[in-house]
Amino acid sequence: MVQQFNLVTDPWIKVLELETGEEQTVSLTTLFEHAQQYRQLAGEMKTQDLVIMRLLLAVLHTVYSRFDANNEPYSWLELDSDSMQVKAAVDDFAYQPDDLLDTWDDLYQSGKFSDVVVQYLKLYQSKFDFFGGTPFYQVTADEYDQLVPAKKKIATGTGTVSVKQINRQVSESGNTPAIFSPKVAEFKDQITIPELVRWLISYQNFTGVTDKTKIEMEEKFSNPAGWLYRLNPVFAKGQTLFDTLMLNLVLVQTDGDQIYQNQKPVWEYDTVIKYVEERKLAQAPTNLAFLYTAWSRVIHIEWQEDQPTIFSAGLPMFSSINCFLEPMTVWKIDKSDKHATVENFKPAVKGLRSLGIAMWRNFGSYVKTSEEDSQFKPGLVKWLNTLDDADIIPDAQQINLVSTALISDGNATSQAPVAEVVDDMSVSAGILFDDSDDFWPGRIMGLIDRTQKVGSDYWRFVAKIGQIRNIDSKAFANTESAKFYDRLNQPFKAWLQSLTDQDDRDKKSEEWQQALRKIVNEQTDAFMKEASPRDIKGITIVDKNDNRKLENIFTAKNQLNYWVSQDLELGKR
Structure with a gap:
């Protein structure tokens, strides 16, 4: 029996209905026709939802960079009517970025996507067939054998990855069993077609580096991790799926010269071979549709009845250094090149060491907080600033920034996923993009700095308690400090969300x-209530000058109170 499954018409995307909160599985066509009726994507993992969202955005970027909200092509574009693709390069002087901004505004005001999106999907429906001659996100057997070395061809049976490995809820290789898995061993390799579609797209974005098979090239290269694995992703979340997609639809460049981006998603290449030939160059991408659909592996699936055998070969990946086209990441200065004459930036990838640091504590990584702040900010936040400056979104609108990351084990030879982190912070556009003399972002960052100073004070207090108790004071302080920040997260986020430009x-x-000092007092009072005889009696400490002094829980608390008073500005204005 010939298998059939087409992403345009068959249901595979999990969503939550806005009215009922019930989970539904829908096709691409249904999703774009009714995005305003869904609350959000609802896949197996939040990182999977991010991957699917970027695929949806690739479609939207492609369509609305060519057509306006009335389904009409832009006057300064020459389109091929058969392919709906740009026929000739757009003259920089003819390009009108305001037309794209108007399209965004018109769509947002209408509250739904226009018909041209579905028309485009129907035109490219054959490229979204999961089986057949041009299988979605895959290559045929002949193409795979053409791309890999002879010793890695399909007939050899080498270079495969299992279903349980691409399923990022399991992520089990052939060497290391996944102990804490949502599936028992006998079901780890069982999967439905819609599940396989979702996980295949996810795997292309969150690929580890345990596999050894690579496409054949004259120059040697190492198998890369998936692109999203190399970012610290951030996106904006709206009240509906339509809102979310629109807020992340960066139709106009936010940095540099305004140059038209000719969108080129992977399915618009004439052949997979042509796509791979371009990828061999490892050149920085020039458009978001290409970036959002970038493969890390060439995949071929052989089917034995209902069981897939997945062949995978690595592709060279372009560098993330100064890849500012990517709007969904936080950046940091790249210090690896000591001979660089100018500062370079790379994505500030979240790792195991930063696992417990909440998003709000890095507020300055997302928004400019001073005139001297030269650090690159996420392009997405700059885009939202553009919409605010153009009065397309009101100052009172809450901007909910979400960080969703899959954390690797940090091992350069595996990069296996070990944790998924999801965090958010919500603040009104008027506060986030305030540019007054006493502007809010700088004041907020100053308060965060004070808060973290108080956090350091609390760490020293707890370390002193650990010293009095004759236990590992550093480990004890680290554990209690993490609890302290967990206690701060919700109150601070609520305070941040409550801010208005009228305050x-x-x-x-x-x-x-005041709220911070209250929390410090509550946390220290808990220690006082549970004080042991040793805590109260204390210990005698000899300093470097041979001075002896008594330290107990009471002297430690007095020191903390003094430090906190010094670090806060209560009653000083």
Whole structure:
């Protein structure tokens, strides 16, 4: 029996209905026709949802860079009517970025996507068939054998990855069993077609480096991790799936010269071989549709009845250094090139060491907080700033920034996923993009700095308690400090969300500092109530000058109170 499954017409994307909260599985066509009726994507993992969202955005970027909200092509474009693709390069002087901004505004005001999206999908429906002559996100057997070395061809049976390995809820290789898995051993390799589609797209973005098979090239290269694995992803979440897709639809460049981006998703290449030939160059991408659909592996699937055998070969990956086309990441200065004459930036990848650091504590990584702040910010945040400056979104609108990351084990030879981290912070556009003299972002960053100073004070207090108890004071302080910040997260996020541009800034600043001091007092009071005889009796400590002094839980608390008073500005204005 010939298998058939087409992503355009067959249901495979999990969503939550807005009205009922019920989970539904829908096709690409249904999703784009009814995105305003869904609350959000609802796949197996939040990182999987991010991957699917970027695929959906690739479609939207492609369509709305060519057609306006009335389904009409832009006047300064020459389109091929058969392929709906750009026929000739767009003259920089003819390009009108305001037309794209108007398209975004018109779509947002209408509350739904226009018909041209589905028309485009129907035109390229054959490229979205999971089976057949051009299988989606895959290559045929002949193409695979053409791309890999002879010793890696399909007939050899080498270079395969199992279903349980691409399923990122399991991520089990042939060497290391996944102990804490949602599936028992006998079901780890069982999968439905919609599940396989979702995990295949996810695997292309969150690939580890345990596999050894690579496409054949004259120059040697190492198998790369998936592109999203190399980022610290951030995106904006709206009230509906339509809102979310629109807020992340960066139709106009936010940095540099305004140059038209001719969108080129992977399915618009005439053949997979042509796509791979371009990827061999490892050149930086020039458009978001290409970036959002970039493969890390050439995949071929052989079917034995209902069981897939997945062949995988690595592709060279372009560098993430200064790849500012990518809007969904936080950046940091790249210090690896000591001979660089200018500062380079790379994505600030989240790792095991930063696992417990909440998003709000890195507020300055997302938004400019001073005139001297030269660090690159996420392109997505700059895009939202563009919409705010153009009065397309109101100052009162809450901007909910979400960070969703899959954390690797940090091992250069495996990069196996060990944790998924999801965090968010919500603040109104008027606060986030305030540019007044006493602007909120700088004041917020200052308060965060004070908060973290108090966090350091609390760490020293707890370390002193550990020393009095004659236990590993550093480990004890680290554990209790993590609990302290967990206690701060919700109150601070609630305070941040409550800010408006009508507030008395001094009063709102003092409001948080009062709340912070209250939390410190509550945390220390808990220690006082549970104080042991040793905590109360204390120990004698000899300093470097041979001075002896008594340290107990009471002297430690007094020191903490003094430090906190010094670090906060309560009553000083």
